[in-house]
Amino acid sequence: MHSVPRASSFVSCAALSIVATLAGLVPLAHAQAPSHRFAVHAAHWIDVRAGVERGPVWVTVDRDTIEAIRSSAPEGLEVIELGDAVLLPGLIDCHTHLSGRVGRSPLESLKASAASEAIAGVNNVRQTLLAGFTTCRDVGGGELVDIALRDAIKAGDIPGPRMRVATWALSMTGGHGDDTNQLDYHWHNDMARGVVDGVDEVRKQVRFNIQQGADLIKILASGGVLSARDDPRHTGFSFEEMKTAVEEAARQERFVAAHAHGKEGIIMASNAGVRSIEHASYMDDEAARVLKKNGTWYVPTLYVIEPILAPGNPLKITEESLAKARVVKNHMRSAFHSALKAGVKIAFGTDAGVFRHGDQVHEFKIYVDEGMTPMQAIQSATISGADLIGWSGRIGTISPGAFADLIAVGADPLKDITELERVKWVMKGGVVYKGETGR
Numbered sequence: 001m002h003s004v005p006r007a008s009s010f011v012s013c014a015a016l017s018i019v020a021t022l023a024g025l026v027p028l029a030h031a032q033a034p035s036h037r038f039a040v041h042a043a044h045w046i047d048v049r050a051g052v053e054r055g056p057v058w059v060t061v062d063r064d065t066i067e068a069i070r071s072s073a074p075e076g077l078e079v080i081e082l083g084d085a086v087l088l089p090g091l092i093d094c095h096t097h098l099s100g101r102v103g104r105s106p107l108e109s110l111k112a113s114a115a116s117e118a119i120a121g122v123n124n125v126r127q128t129l130l131a132g133f134t135t136c137r138d139v140g141g142g143e144l145v146d147i148a149l150r151d152a153i154k155a156g157d158i159p160g161p162r163m164r165v166a167t168w169a170l171s172m173t174g175g176h177g178d179d180t181n182q183l184d185y186h187w188h189n190d191m192a193r194g195v196v197d198g199v200d201e202v203r204k205q206v207r208f209n210i211q212q213g214a215d216l217i218k219i220l221a222s223g224g225v226l227s228a229r230d231d232p233r234h235t236g237f238s239f240e241e242m243k244t245a246v247e248e249a250a251r252q253e254r255f256v257a258a259h260a261h262g263k264e265g266i267i268m269a270s271n272a273g274v275r276s277i278e279h280a281s282y283m284d285d286e287a288a289r290v291l292k293k294n295g296t297w298y299v300p301t302l303y304v305i306e307p308i309l310a311p312g313n314p315l316k317i318t319e320e321s322l323a324k325a326r327v328v329k330n331h332m333r334s335a336f337h338s339a340l341k342a343g344v345k346i347a348f349g350t351d352a353g354v355f356r357h358g359d360q361v362h363e364f365k366i367y368v369d370e371g372m373t374p375m376q377a378i379q380s381a382t383i384s385g386a387d388l389i390g391w392s393g394r395i396g397t398i399s400p401g402a403f404a405d406l407i408a409v410g411a412d413p414l415k416d417i418t419e420l421e422r423v424k425w426v427m428k429g430g431v432v433y434k435g436e437t438g439r
């Protein structure tokens, strides 16, 4: 470590120093975990496992992993000094789409090359990491851009969060993932789109996605908002098709995430054994009780509707989709209330990719506005996200044995959850990506 920044420099210079470093694109492109041990000191930290704030803390790190949590300064170790900051585990977004350019119209997306989607992805993953998200579950992307991003980040070639990826989302013909809904009938189906019908095709697509490197399987169990000519309330896939996806994925130790807005699709997918329901816009008390009974996770994505319906239509959403969004908007928050009431497991997720990556930080305030405590909102994006992904103990917690994925904010997020919209410092795997990079 070359310098030990003082608390004041953390607050005042952090943003500037990272911009300069990233703009130069020099050392971060090949950032590696340090080979030595060091400590991170802050006045406060959020213990997400116990659900309390504590402090002061010295987190000792050995290469990319947290070694110990101490309440006094360790002897003989270099210290990254964060002063009066509040330290949290790196955040987890369980619903992103990191490949592709945000704000493309459906037709522009269809015409975009894999190369341009990948180039956009490099920026997306960097923005996501700098916003404080050190892990993402990416639930659907084309052309294996998600795999390439995941692997480039893992190799240290580009800065970005740890990624678990789904590759192509499985859609029935005419469903939420069938982008030929707006093209003429000469456009034919193939494996590199995920459009499948019947248990045999579902099984084959699951096997194909895993062969290509998928960490999880995404199915589109209802219509969607941003697709043409389908209805979010209508169920996609039969129960047998959903069950086949779950069984085939389980055979190869993968979970299934199910996009589902409509109540019937939510209940069917939960009963079919999917790990999580994404969106769940029309979930009522009855559907929430089914999720609770089955132990199914709920990934809310409440913020996304706001940029979709923003004045001036900056995301170039079609009139058809805007009309669907206006209807769904009225249901999403009541679904969240039903889940809270029933005690459904909730993991933070946002649909970033529909809107600008990094802006998913606004999801936190909505959770708190709609009834979560700030601690519960933080837990949804840390310890719960880790559970859903299957990486408990390794991410989403400041504990010995976990990756040294840490973020810091300047004031108490338990008093004002919007502090998480202003993450000052980001470390992933023992490497500082934002804030004072004094090592």
Ligand SMILES: [Zn+2]
Residues within 6 Å of the ligand: 095, 096, 097, 139, 351
């Ligand atoms: Zn999505």
